[in-house]
Amino acid sequence: MAKKITMQDIADRLQISKNSVSQALSGKPGVSEETRKIVAAAARELGYEYTSVRNHSQKSDQERNIALIASEFAFSLKSFFGEIYLSIERELSKHGINLLIQPISEQAVTKLQLPSFVQNNSVDGILILSHLSTDYINEILSTDIPTVLIDHHHPHIKADAILTNNRFGAYTAVDHLLKLGHREIGYVGNASFSPSYYERLEGYQLALHHHGIKINPTFILSEVLEEEDDIRISMVHLPKQPTAWFCVNDGFGFLVSSYLQQSGIKIPDQVSVCNFDNGQLSQISTPKITTMDIDLTLYGKKAVEQLIWRMSNKDAVCHEILLPTILIKRASTGPAPTN
Structure with a gap:
């Protein structure tokens, strides 16, 4: 029985990454039109079976999927991150974009186990809420799926980030x-x-x-x-x-x-x-x-705006967007005691 041809076989033939092959065949951004043609030709030559799709840039927002991932601990902090999540959900709904939610366990972080939709490159973008490990985030970024961090950044992470000042x-x-x-x-x-x-x-x-x-x-x-x-x-x-x-x-x-x-x-x-x-x-x-x-609502709005922009500007430099805070004076602060 003949061996079934896989994306890895095509990647090995062309000396490129499996992720680049997936992007080329699925029509997603991240590879040039020339690379798409080379990958398609190699796929036909090797006998790889796939369904051709339109160029990703021609896809409407209604066909797109965005993943929101965070640690189980972050998702448990409903009073803070819950409001950001609701804002993200509202903003994506306005654009007709589907939202996938995935809590990440400590075990998955330690073992660098990515969600299946990341491994399969089946989402168009990723929002990472709060901090996971730097290694785990960089593992996600290595897939070349457009990614925006929310309320987290690190010198060793090269990604857009929406942050509080x-x-x-x-x-x-x-x-x-x-x-x-x-x-x-x-x-x-x-x-x-x-x-x-x-x-x-x-x-x-x-x-x-x-x-x-x-x-x-x-x-x-x-x-x-x-x-x-x-x-x-x-x-x-x-x-x-x-x-x-x-x-x-x-x-x-x-x-x-x-x-x-x-x-x-x-x-x-x-x-x-x-x-x-x-x-x-x-x-x-x-x-x-x-x-x-x-302003937690603004957090979600800016994160979605930046991710949509990043999906169309994959090679642009990374941005860190600082959101302002406002002092609310209440009864717990008063003049310093005189004695």
Whole structure:
């Protein structure tokens, strides 16, 4: 029985990648018209059976499929990433583009196991929500499927990214505290958890530097976990309590506020608290917490816009788009105590 000819056989004959063969035969972007003709000729010569399709550039939006992938953990954070997902779904619906959702397990990340629709090159574009491992993301990028990152970037990842302007947002938050007269301001957050948290630490430091405030390293809790016990242990051992805290997200802001109040410290009379993200915890806390608001709907809209653009401009340089944040002043911040 004759051996069935595969795409790999064609790739080996032409000394090109299997992915390039797939793109050429399926009519998807990423290869030149000359390469398409060479691949088609080799396929006919070898006896490979395939169905010819129109050039991908002639396909209507209604025929396109976009995949949204994220870690199982990211998909569980419905109050933040859930709003971005809904925005993406709405934007793609406007263009008549189909959306595929795929959670990625820790095991899949470790073993670099890509979803079947990525392996089969059966989607026109990919949106990656939040951070997976750098190796895993680069494995996806190696397929040459147009890809846009949402709320994540890394120097070793060459891809478009839609990001919050974390540095300037944190700067604005700390600048607000400084204008209230605070000079002893702490930072709380696990800076190694994501690039966003580290950038917010940099924004905190930048604001203090610009105001000529010497940074007190004991006020920087940059390795603390977002857990009640870890917050309590970290704060109870401080030699001195700052007059204000900048917290890297809502969760940390809520836990810091809870600890202070349980310790008999009044907010904001004795200590002010400011955080980032404007999630539900900022709004249900007593007092409500001053925060930096992120337009999550805009996140989804810009991600879809960039991916559609990238699908038609595959060889263009990568773009990082920074989205602004807005300070929302609430009752948790007030003038620095005078004594």
